Amino acid sequence: MDLIAVLADAVRAAVGPQAAVFALAAVGLNLQFGYAGLMNFGQAGFMLVGGYGMTVSVTRYGAPLWLGVLIGLLMGFLLALLLGVPTLRLRGDYLAIATIATAEILRLLFRSEAAAPLTYGVFGVQQFASGFYDLNPFGGGSYGIGRFSLSGGQLWIALVGWLLVAAAVALTALLVSSPWGRVIRAIRNDEEVVRALGKNTYAYKLQALVLGGLMASVAGMVLALASQAVTPDTYTADLSFYAFAVLLLGGVGRVLGPVVGAVLFWLLLAASDSLLRQAITSGVISDELLSTSDVGPIRLALVGIALILFMYFRAGGLLSRRTPKAAATAKAEVAA
Amino acid sequence: MTSSPSGHETTQSILSAQGVQRRFGGLTAVDVDDFVVRGGTITALIGPNGAGKSTFFNVLTGFDRADAGAWQLEGREVTGLPAYRLARQGMVRTFQLTRSLADLTLEENVLLAAPGQRGEGIGGALFGRRSWRRQEADNTERAQELLARFGLEQMAGQPAGVLSGGQRKLLEMARALMSEPRLLLLDEPMAGVNPRLVETLLDHIRQVRAEGTTILFVEHDMDVVADISDDVVCMAFGKVLATGTPAEVMRDPEVIDAYLGSDEAGDDDSARLAGKGRQP
Ligand SMILES: Nc1ncnc2c1ncn2[C@@H]1O[C@H](COP(=O)(O)OP(=O)(O)O)[C@@H](O)[C@H]1O
Ligand SMILES: [Mg+2]
Numbered sequence: 001m002d003l004i005a006v007l008a009d010a011v012r013a014a015v016g017p018q019a020a021v022f023a024l025a026a027v028g029l030n031l032q033f034g035y036a037g038l039m040n041f042g043q044a045g046f047m048l049v050g051g052y053g054m055t056v057s058v059t060r061y062g063a064p065l066w067l068g069v070l071i072g073l074l075m076g077f078l079l080a081l082l083l084g085v086p087t088l089r090l091r092g093d094y095l096a097i098a099t100i101a102t103a104e105i106l107r108l109l110f111r112s113e114a115a116a117p118l119t120y121g122v123f124g125v126q127q128f129a130s131g132f133y134d135l136n137p138f139g140g141g142s143y144g145i146g147r148f149s150l151s152g153g154q155l156w157i158a159l160v161g162w163l164l165v166a167a168a169v170a171l172t173a174l175l176v177s178s179p180w181g182r183v184i185r186a187i188r189n190d191e192e193v194v195r196a197l198g199k200n201t202y203a204y205k206l207q208a209l210v211l212g213g214l215m216a217s218v219a220g221m222v223l224a225l226a227s228q229a230v231t232p233d234t235y236t237a238d239l240s241f242y243a244f245a246v247l248l249l250g251g252v253g254r255v256l257g258p259v260v261g262a263v264l265f266w267l268l269l270a271a272s273d274s275l276l277r278q279a280i281t282s283g284v285i286s287d288e289l290l291s292t293s294d295v296g297p298i299r300l301a302l303v304g305i306a307l308i309l310f311m312y313f314r315a316g317g318l319l320s321r322r323t324p325k326a327a328a329t330a331k332a333e334v335a336a
Numbered sequence: 337m338t339s340s341p342s343g344h345e346t347t348q349s350i351l352s353a354q355g356v357q358r359r360f361g362g363l364t365a366v367d368v369d370d371f372v373v374r375g376g377t378i379t380a381l382i383g384p385n386g387a388g389k390s391t392f393f394n395v396l397t398g399f400d401r402a403d404a405g406a407w408q409l410e411g412r413e414v415t416g417l418p419a420y421r422l423a424r425q426g427m428v429r430t431f432q433l434t435r436s437l438a439d440l441t442l443e444e445n446v447l448l449a450a451p452g453q454r455g456e457g458i459g460g461a462l463f464g465r466r467s468w469r470r471q472e473a474d475n476t477e478r479a480q481e482l483l484a485r486f487g488l489e490q491m492a493g494q495p496a497g498v499l500s501g502g503q504r505k506l507l508e509m510a511r512a513l514m515s516e517p518r519l520l521l522l523d524e525p526m527a528g529v530n531p532r533l534v535e536t537l538l539d540h541i542r543q544v545r546a547e548g549t550t551i552l553f554v555e556h557d558m559d560v561v562a563d564i565s566d567d568v569v570c571m572a573f574g575k576v577l578a579t580g581t582p583a584e585v586m587r588d589p590e591v592i593d594a595y596l597g598s599d600e601a602g603d604d605d606s607a608r609l610a611g612k613g614r615q616p
Contacts, residue, residue, distance in 0.1 A: 178455045179453045179468055185440060196429050198421075198423035198428075201420070
């Protein structure tokens with residue numbers, strides 16, 4: 001077995017555009033769920049409208065790429081309003097139900113025959129991103145050392161993806177360290193108290209939902225550009241749950257949690273994938289026991305196990321910050 | 337059935353309500369014809385459990401809707417305003433079951449209540465950093481003073497989740513005061529706290545009045561009420577039975593009948609303090 005190859009696969013995945021996509025979606029989710037306590041199970045829906053918004057306006061209407069990006073963002077904004085305006089005055093579970101259902105309905109709608117003249121139906125559309133790759137400053141060569149290398153195009157989309165992650169993380173850091181961030185953290189604790197102190201909690205929750213949704217829409221666009229494809233079945237509910245998995249692995253309510261989580265997620269996924277495939281092809285694992293087509297689901301099960309171990313040994317994710325023991329035991333005298 | 341506080345007409349009302357009703361299905365939980373809180377007083381709202389005191393509080397402060405009625409704060413019509421706008425107008429409440437923001441530090445708990453913090457808007461947070469930091473520095477100074485006043489200054493940096501029940505009551509009061517209320521509504525502030533802390537809380541409440549804030553509070557214990565309040569309003573079955581000075585209200589036969597004359601009078605103090613007084 002070639003462990004260097006396993007390592008190379010894992011590293012390439014962990015720094016690649018896919019990891020950036022997941023990091024972006026999870027940064028948005030962190031703002032919504034980690035800080036404001038909003039149960040959004042529909043990040044896939046935001047990614048879908050972002051990816052399709054950009055792609056459809058470029059391919060169907062000949063819009064320039066920048067306009068496509070703006071339209072993708074607008075779609076994400078509208079989806080956040082659609083989900084948030086009717087539900088955020090109600091109990092938290094309504095948002096959870098609305099997001100998971102709407103994301104799934106959107107996927108079915110976009111893959112339907114009736115919508116195909118706009119959305120290209122089940123098979124989606126491919127190879128539309130030449131406008132983006134024309135801007136690639138790296139050319140066609142290969143970058144990196146030996147097996148740890150990416151093509152120029154891959155490097156370009158990875159760079160753009162991670163720059164966007166950096167921007168989203170910076171925005172989150174600025175916001176959560178401000179009085180605005182204090183209000184949304186307080187809302188997660190007890191919304192009624194915050195209302196009693198004169199804050200329009202509904203507006204704050206809507207803002208957090210919109211911001212996180214916009215980040216997921218950008219993630220959807222990066223995903224579309226990286227794979228040069230949008231297909232409706234990319235955006236299944238699984239994708240929303242991966243965003244949660246990434247967040248839980250890295251650390252809920254920690255600014256860098258989603259980034260660490262996304263890297264970890266892809267390291268685990270790609271390493272187990274590569275390892276299993278090699279073990280099967282080299283005969284270490286008999287192909288009667290396992291065939292290469294089983295690898296996909298099994299590697300996800302491994303990530304699931306990692307997640308469970310994390311929940312058990314490090315409940316707050318890799319970047320968890322435990323309450324200092326001193327704080328839990330200290331008792332100040334109540335002044336008489 | 338109801339009467340304005342007798343002999344006090346010289347003082348202006350800070351809060352007045354007329355015909356306020358709240359029904360839950362067939363049950364009329366609140367049916368208050370006329371209710372007045374005079375500015376600068378400590379007014380106690382008493383009545384047996386289930387009288388509708390909390391529901392009335394919730395309606396007045398925008399946490400529940402009214403089926404009928406109107407109410408005014410310092411002469412301004414505020415009927416049906418959402419809770420956050422009422423709070424901004426100076427009517428700030430606490431909750432019967434104390435609610436601290438457990439993940440926030442004590443200092444953050446109090447800072448959250450500071451009015452007019454420009455960094456609480458997204459635009460201000462991102463582009464007005466210098467401005468909100470200056471505000472934050474001033475507010476932090478005031479928050480520290482308030483925490484010190486309630487004996488919590490040593491724990492300022494700790495998450496509120498570590499506080500004991502009594503300390504949470506104090507924190508909740510410090511937080512409410514940070515918002516500079518004109519009228520402070522306290523729902524059973526003394527429920528479930530030990531007798532020593534009751535004295536502390538009463539001193540704080542007197543102090544707050546001395547600083548010019550009006551207080552309306554719900555309480556079971558008649559001794560406490562007689563001791564501290566200027567005015568007493570007694571509710572039973574959603575209606576106001578009597579209004580007046582503590583002595584007047586306690587003499588009122590209807591009050592004695594509905595509240596004091598019941599088995600409530602025989603209850604021991606701690607049961608009443610814990611707010612589980614009356615078995616109908
Ligand atoms: N959300 C609600 N739904 C139905 N009934 C309620 C609700 N809230 C309060 N009640 C009823 O209204 C009455 C008044 O309750 P409450 O205002 O809590 O009384 P108090 O605070 O004086 O003890 C009680 O009979 C209570 O059961
Ligand atoms: Mg009550």
